Amino acid sequence: MKARTKKNLEDFFKRNNQLIPIKKEILEICEAITYCYENGGQVLICGNGGSSSDSDHIVGELMKGFLLQRPLEKKLIERFKSLYGEYGEDISKKLQRALPAISLNTQTALISAFNNDVDPDLTYAQQVMGYGRCGDIVIGISTSGNAINVYNALITGKAIGAKTIAFTGRDGGKISKISDYSFIAPEKETYLIQEYHLIVYHFVCMYVESELFDL
Numbered sequence: 001m002k003a004r005t006k007k008n009l010e011d012f013f014k015r016n017n018q019l020i021p022i023k024k025e026i027l028e029i030c031e032a033i034t035y036c037y038e039n040g041g042q043v044l045i046c047g048n049g050g051s052s053s054d055s056d057h058i059v060g061e062l063m064k065g066f067l068l069q070r071p072l073e074k075k076l077i078e079r080f081k082s083l084y085g086e087y088g089e090d091i092s093k094k095l096q097r098a099l100p101a102i103s104l105n106t107q108t109a110l111i112s113a114f115n116n117d118v119d120p121d122l123t124y125a126q127q128v129m130g131y132g133r134c135g136d137i138v139i140g141i142s143t144s145g146n147a148i149n150v151y152n153a154l155i156t157g158k159a160i161g162a163k164t165i166a167f168t169g170r171d172g173g174k175i176s177k178i179s180d181y182s183f184i185a186p187e188k189e190t191y192l193i194q195e196y197h198l199i200v201y202h203f204v205c206m207y208v209e210s211e212l213f214d215l
Helices: 003-015 017-038 050-062 074-094 108-117 120-131 148-160 173-178 190-212
Strands: 043-047 101-103 137-141 163-168 181-184
Touching: 003 017, 003 190, 017 043, 017 137, 017 163, 017 181, 017 190, 043 050, 043 120, 043 148, 050 101, 050 137, 050 190, 108 120, 120 148, 137 148, 148 163, 148 173, 163 173, 163 190, 173 181, 181 190
Parallel strands: 043 101, 043 137, 137 163, 163 181
Antiparallel strands: none
């Protein structure tokens, strides 16, 4: 673990000492996502309602700089310049290295078509079939832990060889029982569970970015 990451880790648990009893589970999630990206994988994320917004939010933190700027590698900047001159160089200096992530909540045409033609409980699972590969990660977010469309996405992920992560609350529900890794927020009310999800996935994104980029 990098010194920068270690400091972020220590600061996080000082601010959120109520999460120290499940520190191991949170770190396992961080390490699994880092490993996925180190090996060329991607992250697929799904949820319903507020958890759908959380899915989009996580993508926003992974696909661009979170705490770091993530400039492109020098070789790629030079290629932009050789192909498109000063304009290409200007673009390349604004673009950032991304960590591939897809929110499965955003494809409205596909979702509505599959809902209408096949089965609304399988719309996320169908996208896992289409996008997912062995070695990827599928994250399912459900405050109750029992959202059937999220559950189906996770079991489909396991079937294709992806690792699975549950963000949930209460007793963990169905999705925590079938996932490789779980963060079970220590609350029962939906809005309080969501508040825990936010601070933890922000930390996860911070950890992964810190470990993967030498900046």
